[in-house]
Amino acid sequence: MYRNMITVPRETPKKSYLKEKISSSNKKATIVISGGCFIVVCLIVVVVTFVTCNSAVTAEKEGLFVIPSGNIKFNPNQKSTYEEEISSLNQFFIDYYKADDTQVITCPLGFEPNATQVCILPERYLYSCNPENVWNYNTTSPCIILSYNGKTTTTKFDPYDDIKELPSQMPNLLKDLIKEERYFYNDTMPGVVWVSCTFGSTWYSYYGPGFPKFFFFNTNLPGYRKPIVALNLFLCNEINTTVEITCNMWAKGIDNEKNPETSVKFTVTVEKH
Template sequence: MEDKKVEQYYSPPPQLGKWEGFRIFLWNSETGQFMGRTGASWAKILLFYVIFYAVLCGFFGAMLAVFYQTLDPNVPKWQLEGSLIGTNPGLGFRPMPPESNVDSTLIWYKASNVGNYGYWTKELDAFLAHYRKTPAKHGVADTRMPCDYDKPPLPGKVCLPDIESWHSCNQNNSYNYQKSAPCIFLKLNKIFGWMPQIYNDTSKLPSNMPDDLKSHIANEQSQNRKTVNTVWVSCEGESPADVENIGPIQYIPQRGFPGYYFPFTNTPGYLSPLVAVLFEAPKRGVLINIECKAWAQNIHHDRFERRGSVHFELMVD
């Protein structure tokens, strides 16, 4: 008896239209599959990913908790020489030009036009808002106190300068912009734990320090004033033409940043010390390049990297 061979033929799947194929992909009533998987298959893969991501999140959270155990929210782990900031503070100036011209350092305005110089005074209003006496808010104002060389800040307290007494350079006087004699505010950048090494001995003053600043320090020292405990400030024109056009300068309330502001230790409410530089009679209609420097034995200057100094231009029409 001859074996009967059974021939089997492969039947191709039926040709389905796009909509019919998509409908069957969403729900196949013959196999009970939804989007290519049965309910049991979907349950297994969902359970797998829930467990997988839960373990992953738990591991990440545990590592983050361990990491935060090594940090103090109030004290940086790397300080001074061991930090990226280093030990050489820079200077900043206010008011800043508009954000639309972020690379500019030019302060240019027309003194006879309130709308024109109003931008600069509003910028100073916003910057100095934190320096004005305000009601206690979240305990910040409670940490601030008036200071002077005979009255440094108490432990846990910080100094609040009385900027309203700064004569020409206050809000009530529009910072003198309407008189073509603007005030530019300088601030020393904060470095945690940095303590200035003050120039209070005329025999150790650097040769490149301006002569008028040397005379000022010598006068303070001869009268045994406590104000010698200061990070000194100087502002000069960068070229001989700028020196000729810059005119007389006043430093308010004094010519530098008082030593009792240092070191910065991140005390709540801390405010960087300020110096208002009043340019009494800059030449009108002329662009003046100005460089201001902070002076201490451990502040080093580099014009190209702007270390320990700041550059800006002033033009008053």
């Protein structure tokens, strides 16, 4: 390659030939160094892209996930301690309720959207869990959002059709709530993939503690909204204590031990000095 790039005259004096050879060597060195730098830059770009992509993936867990993610720790009397949590909740809220060209509708239980429709939880059903109330992080009852990211999961959700189908492992509190929902819908089991958490709280949703099955329709539409439910935690008796919380989804065919995408764990600590 380099031989074709540099032509040496046949009758060049030795001194000139040496000078030309040195020049050639310098050019080769420059090319090698430049090539090496290019490779290093490419490797850096690949590494940065890999890290960035992985950060994006871990920020929104595949399957059931919670916002804010990770270990939540804050002091309700110090705004600086929960600004990150509020920021992540606000961003999710903005993205969820943004206007676009998709046909976004409020879907009642039993409804099945057509191929162009996307179901959404009405904003008013988040109650006190909203940006105006800073998601209650200025109190000992912070809010979290539970959602489900099912772009690549293969688990199929089939809601329970009969109260007798509820598994023995399901918490009794959730069973009681389902019975109330069933009574409200004239002894008919609502088509909901239920969710339970291992700590006392209030669920804010139009549909009870869970995700109606129509939230899993049309997931490939550009404006698809993930299913959400708000959870208001009551931690006034858990000050300066780290509370570990596990949330599980419940439907026919789900085994929370074999299907890790249907469970999520996180911790919350309310600090007061």
